[in-house]
Amino acid sequence: MSNRLPVQALTREAFEPFGEVIDSAGQVAETINAGHTQKWGDLATIDTQAGGGRTALHRYRSEPVRLPFTVEVMERHPLGSQGFIPLHGRPFLVVVAPAGSEPGPEAIRAFLTDGRQGVNYHRGTWHHYQLTLDQPGDYLVIDRTGPGLNLDEHRLAQPLIIERAE
């Protein structure tokens, strides 16, 4: 098989095996605060309590990668979900494989967000670190902190190449 990894548009349906798309678009808002506020509630399943864990909030600033980009290493967090909410408003790449044993190249998918969307990886979903395009980008990150080793890495036997973002 080719070692080229095609990129597809991120949708809720396509991303379901890996996690959730964090996006209020298309969701129904509730009106609260005496009419002052629209609330899009419960946008992601924050799964952080395994093994005595708790939720942590971080800010990441990612340097952009250049295309073509070679995917060599995937990682996973076996004890909790991890969510990324872009503050930069630009599309970014999401490279994932389902939770479970170390992924072969056929299990790996690449998605391009629409600039609004964030992602929340299920506990154990294999993923590449944040692949920001064009210029540095900031993200809010919501994940688990607590006891236990919450990081595994897997070096691909055959690297995959992302040639273009779309």
Add this chain to the structure above:
Amino acid sequence: MSNRLPVQALTREAFEPFGEVIDSAGQVAETINAGHTQKWGDLATIDTQAGGGRTALHRYRSEPVRLPFTVEVMERHPLGSQGFIPLHGRPFLVVVAPAGSEPGPEAIRAFLTDGRQGVNYHRGTWHHYQLTLDQPGDYLVIDRTGPGLNLDEHRLAQPLIIERAE
């Protein structure tokens, strides 16, 4: 006493009795992801597990209020923290009183953020709903969902007036 509520600039020190200022400015970043990412870690204490709770993520869109604004009702969430991270990059007002019995006017403080800062109310901190200025503003909100009643409201015996934001 006057029923005017003065507004002060939000600082970590001044906000300590009420919660945390969510801001990476002045914090030390860690370099991760093979040098691609700066991480400002653990920006807030997300306190959501009391009474079988879990962390929830929402998006709020707040209509602006006009000054002078009359503070009439405060609320609190007795079972968990609540964090607001502005996505609009503009200063907003934060009106709070310490956790504990229903606040008298002397216990209430008003702060103005600097546009970058978010806030994380401690469990039980009395606060006004989000007071956005000038134009509608979006926020990410991180709080608790789960069993139990997590909202109390208190109508002030003597309303307070915020005349100007600074």
